[in-house]
Amino acid sequence: MKRKGICILVLFVLVGCLLWYMWYFHTGEQDSHPYAGSILLQDVAKKRFIIVNPNNSNEKVYIDYSCIISTPSAYIQSPCLVGQSIYFLYTIEDIEKRPKLMKLTQDGVEEISVSWDADIGTIYPVSLYVYEDKFLVLLGAPYGEDNKIVSIPKNGGMADVICKDVRAYNKGHIEQIDSSPIPYKDGLICVNQAGSKIKFVNNEYEEDMFDLPYKGLNWLKGWYDQDESLLFWSESPNYSQVVALDGTPLNTLHSYWMWGGLNTSCWDLFGTKDNALLIELVSTKDYFVFTGFGILNFHEIGIYDKTTERIMKIGDGRGIQHIEWSDTPYDPVLFERLSHAIDHRCFSDQLIK
Secondary structure (H helix, E strand, O other): OHHHHHHHHHHHHHHHHHHHHHHHEEOOEOOOOOOOOEEEEEEOOOOEEEEEEOOEEEEEEEEEOHHHOOOOOEEEEEEEEEOOEEEEEEEEOOOOOOOEEEEEEOOEEEEEOEEOOHHHOOOEEEEEEEOOOEEEEEEEOOOOOOOEEEEEEOOOEEOEEEEOOOOOOOOOOOOOOOOOOEEEOOEEEEEOOOOOEEEEEOOOOEEEEEEOOEOOEOEEEEEEEOOOEEEEEEOOOOEEEEEEOOOOEEEEEEEOOOOHHHOOEEEEEEEEEOOEEEEEEEEOOOOOOOOOOOOOOOOEEEEEEOOOOEEEEEEEOOOEEEEEEEOOOOOHHHHHHHHHHHHHHHHOOOOOO
């Protein structure tokens, strides 16, 4: 009888966890207020963009870009859905070649001409940021050399270096993403190359904001409230903190005190809109994830609603290189036209060289 009672208790707990999971983490239509914009994913394995309706994850448009890849060593990086266009970097794995700045519209794919200073050295394109009057591009460098941010006029021109002290890669383990520059006003909030300061950079100046680590938190994840507060994460202990732009601590988002060092789950953050966060569940370690009571799937992409505290599943993040919550309203007709524009270019055999 004692063993039977234990079995019934275990079954009761399992059923309770399953019901909680079904409530907390759901698929399909958004059940609260409607979200603005569109979600852009880049599937590098299948060489395609996926544009998802943030209010119904079952609605999506696929844009196959495989035919504009002119050589096996070429790749597309950091796509940005802005207005009715998708901007992206096109790079060939040859350190002597500079990335091309491309624009996909309903009329096809066109190159925005960029001139590179001969003294810029070896560079590795990391990410593209699009503004009304310019582009900013984060460039990595070989070990011991300076990473850079360059500014390019919106209609093309010289890539001017505006910053030589910026972090281009993670501070933490490779399974998660941190320290990526964040667009703010006419520039970027970023981490310096040494990983010791948060600062703001634009075309005119650089300004230190506050030091890292911040109360033990080393990993800058992104906006919590757009243009108002940032989300930071700590590996040990595993917790996250919302911080105002002046460095004032606000609220703790998650704290895994119960599991101590056992819990290795954290969030990557890719955008915030309408009181919601676009996230991916990842690990603070390189080798495994243990979520404790946070029963979510490893590398699952979803929208966390700060009001309901529920997550709507968007899809599996494996194979997804780029995730973005764009301001462009979800318009399947427009996105199908963009897909057709690539098909027409490929049919015309006008490949990028």
